[in-house]
Amino acid sequence: MSGERGFTLGHYARVFTDPALRKALWNTVVLAFWSGLAALALGAPMAWLSARTDLPFRRAIRSLILASFVTPPFLGAFAWVMLAGPNAGYLNKLYRGLTGAEQPLLNIFTMPGLIFVVALYTFPYVYIMIANTLELIASDLEEAAALLGATRFWVALTVTLPLVLPAILSGFILAVLQALALFGSPAILALPAGFHTITTQIWSLFQYPPKVEMAAAFSVPLLLATALLLLVQKRLLGRRGYAAVGGKGPRRRAIPLGGWRYPALLACAAVLACAVFLPYGILARAAFSRAWAQPFTWENFTLDNWSFTFLHTSTQSAILNTLELGILTACVGAGLAALLAYIANRKIIPGHQVLAFLAVAPVVIPGVVLAVALFVAYTRPPFVLYGTLWILFLAYLTKEMPVGYSQSDATFRGIHPELEEAGRILGASRLRVLAEITAPLARSGIIATWCFVFIGVIRELSASIILFTPATKVISVVIFDLKEEGQFGAIAVLGLFMLAMTFVTVVVMQTLLGRDVLGPRQSARAASG
Amino acid sequence: MTGVVIRGLTMRYGDVAAVRGLDLAVKPGELVALLGPSGCGKTTTLRLVAGFLTPEAGEIWVGERCLSSPASVIPPERRRMAMIFQSYALWPHLTVAQNVAYGLRFNGVPRSERDQRVKDMLRVVQLEGYGSRYPGELSGGQQQRVAVARALVVEPEILLLDEPLSNLDANLREEMRFEIRRLHETFGITTLYVTHDQAEAMVISDRVAVLEAGRVVQIGTAEELFEQPRTRFVAEFIGKTNVIDGIAEDRSTVARGGLRLVVAAGELERGAAVTISIRPHQIALALAETAARPAPGANALGGTVRRASYLGDTVDYQVELDGSGLLLRVTGAAPPRARPGERVSLEIAPSACVPLLERG
Numbered sequence: 001m002s003g004e005r006g007f008t009l010g011h012y013a014r015v016f017t018d019p020a021l022r023k024a025l026w027n028t029v030v031l032a033f034w035s036g037l038a039a040l041a042l043g044a045p046m047a048w049l050s051a052r053t054d055l056p057f058r059r060a061i062r063s064l065i066l067a068s069f070v071t072p073p074f075l076g077a078f079a080w081v082m083l084a085g086p087n088a089g090y091l092n093k094l095y096r097g098l099t100g101a102e103q104p105l106l107n108i109f110t111m112p113g114l115i116f117v118v119a120l121y122t123f124p125y126v127y128i129m130i131a132n133t134l135e136l137i138a139s140d141l142e143e144a145a146a147l148l149g150a151t152r153f154w155v156a157l158t159v160t161l162p163l164v165l166p167a168i169l170s171g172f173i174l175a176v177l178q179a180l181a182l183f184g185s186p187a188i189l190a191l192p193a194g195f196h197t198i199t200t201q202i203w204s205l206f207q208y209p210p211k212v213e214m215a216a217a218f219s220v221p222l223l224l225a226t227a228l229l230l231l232v233q234k235r236l237l238g239r240r241g242y243a244a245v246g247g248k249g250p251r252r253r254a255i256p257l258g259g260w261r262y263p264a265l266l267a268c269a270a271v272l273a274c275a276v277f278l279p280y281g282i283l284a285r286a287a288f289s290r291a292w293a294q295p296f297t298w299e300n301f302t303l304d305n306w307s308f309t310f311l312h313t314s315t316q317s318a319i320l321n322t323l324e325l326g327i328l329t330a331c332v333g334a335g336l337a338a339l340l341a342y343i344a345n346r347k348i349i350p351g352h353q354v355l356a357f358l359a360v361a362p363v364v365i366p367g368v369v370l371a372v373a374l375f376v377a378y379t380r381p382p383f384v385l386y387g388t389l390w391i392l393f394l395a396y397l398t399k400e401m402p403v404g405y406s407q408s409d410a411t412f413r414g415i416h417p418e419l420e421e422a423g424r425i426l427g428a429s430r431l432r433v434l435a436e437i438t439a440p441l442a443r444s445g446i447i448a449t450w451c452f453v454f455i456g457v458i459r460e461l462s463a464s465i466i467l468f469t470p471a472t473k474v475i476s477v478v479i480f481d482l483k484e485e486g487q488f489g490a491i492a493v494l495g496l497f498m499l500a501m502t503f504v505t506v507v508v509m510q511t512l513l514g515r516d517v518l519g520p521r522q523s524a525r526a527a528s529g
Numbered sequence: 530m531t532g533v534v535i536r537g538l539t540m541r542y543g544d545v546a547a548v549r550g551l552d553l554a555v556k557p558g559e560l561v562a563l564l565g566p567s568g569c570g571k572t573t574t575l576r577l578v579a580g581f582l583t584p585e586a587g588e589i590w591v592g593e594r595c596l597s598s599p600a601s602v603i604p605p606e607r608r609r610m611a612m613i614f615q616s617y618a619l620w621p622h623l624t625v626a627q628n629v630a631y632g633l634r635f636n637g638v639p640r641s642e643r644d645q646r647v648k649d650m651l652r653v654v655q656l657e658g659y660g661s662r663y664p665g666e667l668s669g670g671q672q673q674r675v676a677v678a679r680a681l682v683v684e685p686e687i688l689l690l691d692e693p694l695s696n697l698d699a700n701l702r703e704e705m706r707f708e709i710r711r712l713h714e715t716f717g718i719t720t721l722y723v724t725h726d727q728a729e730a731m732v733i734s735d736r737v738a739v740l741e742a743g744r745v746v747q748i749g750t751a752e753e754l755f756e757q758p759r760t761r762f763v764a765e766f767i768g769k770t771n772v773i774d775g776i777a778e779d780r781s782t783v784a785r786g787g788l789r790l791v792v793a794a795g796e797l798e799r800g801a802a803v804t805i806s807i808r809p810h811q812i813a814l815a816l817a818e819t820a821a822r823p824a825p826g827a828n829a830l831g832g833t834v835r836r837a838s839y840l841g842d843t844v845d846y847q848v849e850l851d852g853s854g855l856l857l858r859v860t861g862a863a864p865p866r867a868r869p870g871e872r873v874s875l876e877i878a879p880s881a882c883v884p885l886l887e888r889g
Contacts, residue, residue, distance in 0.1 A: 424605040425605045425689075426632030427632055437620055441621070
């Protein structure tokens with residue numbers, strides 16, 4: 001962070017005195033706080049409904065929330081531009097057609113619009129935290145209170161709420177963290193509206209003429225805020241994590257909703273419509289239309305978007321780059337994470353705690369900030385990686401390591417050391433035990449780690465957008481570029497392609513783990529997302 | 530056949546010493562139980578013998594081979610031992626037969642013989658026909674038997690067991706005690722058996738080593754430990770007992786307040802502090818008015834029953850002694866002979882009053 005003329009604090013001074021930069025800081029605070037709150041408002045009731053009540057279609061709702069969870073937020077933002085852009089937005093056209101009004105009903109290019117879209121894709125974090133905690137609370141606890149004469153509301157207020165309060169608060173913090181680190185949604189929605197957040201500001205400081213020192217200085221408040229919030233969250237959850245509530249497999253009885261069953265279902269459906277059905281619908285529609293804003297008729301139907309997209313050489317190279325990076329990072333990441341987790345769990349070398357710490361430390365670094373750091377480190381000798389896929393690889397590996405490590409750690413924690421010792425005492429060497437006993441037992445966990453990293457990489461935008469060069473574009477960057485050209489058809493095609501890859505990976509993972517990837521052991525993903 | 534000799538074994542976890550200068554000699558073909566409360570260092574000792582840990586001081590010898598010393602530790606796979614773990618540690622991805630056969634690959638059993646050996650061993654543990662099942666498909670007791678088979682089939686020089694029965698329910702546990710004893714008598718493998726359950730240790734082992742704070746405080750047969758405990762810890766850990774602190778009046782009399790007891794061995798030093806242990810079942814209790822004359826030389830005491838609990842085959846009394854106000858536990862035969870508040874006389878043979886070393 002020192003300029004050519006040596007060490008200076010001048011850049012920091014400017015960050016806090018320049019009115020434009022101060023405005024961006026403030027916008028980020030507003031965005032993070034309100035979208036965190038909105039995510040809580042959406043996620044907490046849905047978590048309670050699906051975990052504790054007789055709400056119909058609970059499994060389907062959970063799956064759809066998973067879909068929302070793995071949807072890249074920037075794709076959601078694009079979809080919402082098509083849905084609620086003031087002029088051509090589908091919902092606005094529908095409204096004008098129905099009412100004959102001149103003014104649009106919705107304008108997504110506003111701070112409330114941005115908050116809305118961000119909350120739609122961060123509420124799953126809140127949902128996961130709270131639902132998994134609720135599922136660990138035995139209903140005996142609540143029934144004990146009910147037997148003592150408490151009303152249902154009083155039970156909820158005095159027994160259930162205090163038990164899930166840590167989960168609620170830390171879900172809120174997770175949502176805030178997501179909103180802080182997001183680049184795509186603000187870039188798509190805030191920039192046309194004429195305002196910046198920290199991440200878009202850092203990105204624009206990289207545009208010609210680049211002011212790398214300023215970008216670096218501007219990264220620091222974001223980094224500090226993230227680290228602070230994670231610290232608070234860790235405190236809230238305590239050392240044992242949020243599984244601290246109750247024992248294993250408590251019996252739970254669903255609370256009857258009575259007449260509220262269907263209104264509650266409708267409310268959940270409305271949220272999922274905004275997060276999944278409408279965006280996916282408009283993307284699918286745009287992918288097969290000549291003009292996405294026109295009525296969907298036979299004349300308007302086309303496959304040109306697909307051929308245009310996939311035959312374009314720059315798209316092809318981006319897809320190749322993405323797959324190469326995805327597979328490479330997933331292989332190296334899963335391998336490294338497994339190795340580190342094995343070493344740390346079996347305490348094989350002194351200092352293993354340091355390795356574990358280093359593996360999870362990048363969790364405090366937002367993608368944009370990581371990219372700035374890598375840019376500063378690798379654009380000058382001795383390591384000039386900028387302009388190659390390697391710098392992206394390093395960024396992805398660093399960014400995904402916490403998730404991968406947590407996943408692997410859970411895997412090795414689940415393998416009792418006595419299973420290995422039993423092999424040793426019967427005559428097998430450490431390596432043989434590793435190959436014949438540990439590896440087969442850890443296999444599905446390691447493949448799941450692979451999938452986590454792969455999904456994380458193929459959707460990554462915030463670091464890529466700073467580190468790419470024309471030869472090293474990835475799908476997310478191409479999608480972002482296509483926005484400038486207004487190529488919504490191609491965006492839709494690539495977006496659906498990305499989603500398809502993600503869902504295939506998720507299905508593979510679900511099958512391998514034999515359980516819901518959002519289930520309690522997956523706190524890792526949520527805690528470091 | 531070989532025995533195990535442990536000398537001055539010491540092992541620390543951080544600042545806490547788990548094992549502190551432990552000495553133990555296991556004779557060839559003998560089954561010795563390491564008995565003690567949690568944290569006494571018994572599992573650490575076993576893991577040191579297995580070679581999973583490196584001692585800080587001391588040595589472990591098996592026959593002519595020094596297996597562990599601070600300078601060098603022969604790895605577990607070269608110790609010709611087998612171990613049965615608390616968690617059973619069966620490999621869930623291998624069948625029962627594959628689990629049992631695993632160790633045979635490493636001790637030179639030809640491939641052609643392995644299947645037969647596995648089959649024979651499964652018959653010994655009464656699991657014939659279970660070879661193709663997976664451990665997850667078996668009950669806890671069956672899993673336990675697989676673990677036993679896997680350890681015995683390799684014909685180890687030394688067998689180590691780490692609380693192998695603690696995950697079983699009470700009935701099965703009792704059955705498996707006899708089963709393990711039977712297998713030991715069949716195969717005669719030198720065995721170290723870790724447990725915190727004194728009844729289990731007494732049923733299964735040839736000798737019991739009682740561990741306290743990382744040391745063996747007493748080793749002997751179940752009978753020796755019960756009849757002649759050397760320390761207060763052993764007396765209280767093995768069975769129920771009454772412990773009385775007093776002062777030696779002469780070579781064979783201990784006094785406490787108005788109470789005077791003649792004890793077994795006449796080696797006491799006049800004026801020394803002495804602790805004696807009296808087992809509740811070695812005190813004879815009778816109603817004061819109907820009591821026979823005490824046997825010559827026996828200690829005769831008077832007291833009042835404070836509590837009498839009927840336990841079916843026995844009655845557990847609490848008697849307050851006249852004068853000293855000491856409370857003694859007395860186990861008598863059912864039906865109850867005295868009710869709370871009634872005066873009783875107690876008779877204790879000198880041989881039942883065992884002086885303890887004040888910390889061994």
